[in-house]
Amino acid sequence: MIASVLGIGTELVDGQIVNKNAAWISEKLKALGLTTKLHLVIPDDRKLIFESLDYCGQYSDLMFITGGLGPTSDDFTREVISEWTGLSLKWDESSWQHIKERLEPRGYVVKDIQRQQCYFPEGARVLKNNEGTANAFFVEAKGKKIFVLPGPPREIESVWNSEIAAWLEKSVEGMDPYITRHWDTIGMGESDVATLVEQALANVNVEKGYRVHLPYVEVKMSYFKSQEEKMRIHVENVTEALRDITVTRDQQDVPLMLSLALKSYTSLSIQDSATGQFLMNRLMPVMRNFMTEKIWSFSSHNIDPEADIRLIVLPKDEHSVFVSVERGNKKSSDIIVAPYKAMPMKERRAQYFAEAAMIFWLRHL
Structure with missing residues (x-):
């Protein structure tokens, strides 16, 4: 229908x-x-x-x-x-x-x-x-x-x-549903992402789509479920082509994933002096669902050293930030460099830092 x-x-x-x-x-x-x-x-x-x-x-x-x-x-x-x-x-x-x-x-x-x-x-x-x-x-x-x-x-x-x-x-019982596979990529422009996908799907008759929702570029591939076995190799080809820039698959949500990973902790402290409001705006709507009975703080200048887990993102220079996750005496940290170098892209860099910080924390929890 x-x-x-x-x-x-x-x-x-x-x-x-x-x-x-x-x-x-x-x-x-x-x-x-x-x-x-x-x-x-x-x-x-x-x-x-x-x-x-x-x-x-x-x-x-x-x-x-x-x-x-x-x-x-x-x-x-x-x-x-x-x-x-x-x-x-x-x-x-x-x-x-x-x-x-x-x-x-x-x-x-x-x-x-x-x-x-x-x-x-x-x-x-x-x-x-x-x-x-x-x-x-x-x-x-x-x-x-x-x-x-x-x-x-x-x-x-x-x-x-x-x-x-x-x-x-x-x-819909007995119908052949129309399904869509998704890849959310980061760090590469839409035209470059599209070039990788078009090469991976050269001469393949399948519906393709692209959506920019900064700092991500989403790739979509749609087909009828009855074609799933036939399309398996092509899905694998796209996955491989986008492997180095893929963050999530099939509409997973980074803030939600991070919030679920954090909900087992009784106290949390986040310090962000690098992304403006982007990180808070992304995390707050979902964290409210999991942290209402927990102790947590969000600050641009301070971190609570007594919190069970401490998440930090600080500016290093105009194009990079320092990011870390601390639990007790254990600490994992890294430097994140934005791919956007042009001066007018300050806001886009801040968006990128917010997403990249959440991805880092998620991978090191």
Whole structure:
């Protein structure tokens, strides 16, 4: 099945809100071996919604529509879906009870305007929203399988986990999933990395892709699972070509890996006077999940000599840093030299030092 994701909401095209829903849905589909062909975002405009349904229907079998299921006058997604599918809207009493059960215990008065949230195309399967008043729904029409979801990400995740995930898992049984192998490389520019890969895959008919997310260059190689044995030698060739610059494989995350390695220690001290905010910004979001009940500190000038483990990155000169990991009286250290020599690349060097320090610590814990 090929999927599309259509986001509806004027706030999305105005730039008021970033459409993270499409990325989230696509990531879930990718994990099941499904391919998303397009993301489309449009305002609250009936004509555009109708035309966008036509467009998505041309390129996908599985359509996800988000937004426009609320109680206000600009929430008319269900009405356009009804028109596009040719299925009349029918009242669903259970959705009305759902709204009352969510609002009345909190002291809210349920208003008649909210009744519009209780109409669904004839034959649609209502999907309960445990995080909001707007139930989602699933309908089949024009040879397409269509999920219509509320806009808030928390509500989409709730409906997905309770109603959609199991349906998708069952639907993909027996399918030939489309899989992607990943290599995250560091220390070499995109064009140089691409040259190595193109040489390793010369005359091989396979989908290749590249993504720069500084200081990394990610390499992607995609094929159907049924081709895995045939592609094994080519995966090995790419792996060998990138061996000296590969940091992680298949979307491993360095800060997460480091945090998992550190969680067995009761106290931690980090001193970083070389990367600005890059190291802290990378580590803090994941370390909070593992270190909330531990003793830890992050400083640009001081290290706690009593901490179980001490991680240090200090500037040596403009192009290099001193990095070390200390546990008791044991110490491992090295000098890291950035590959970026040009003067305007100061920020890129700092990013590189942050990642290289985490990689060093991970390898010496």
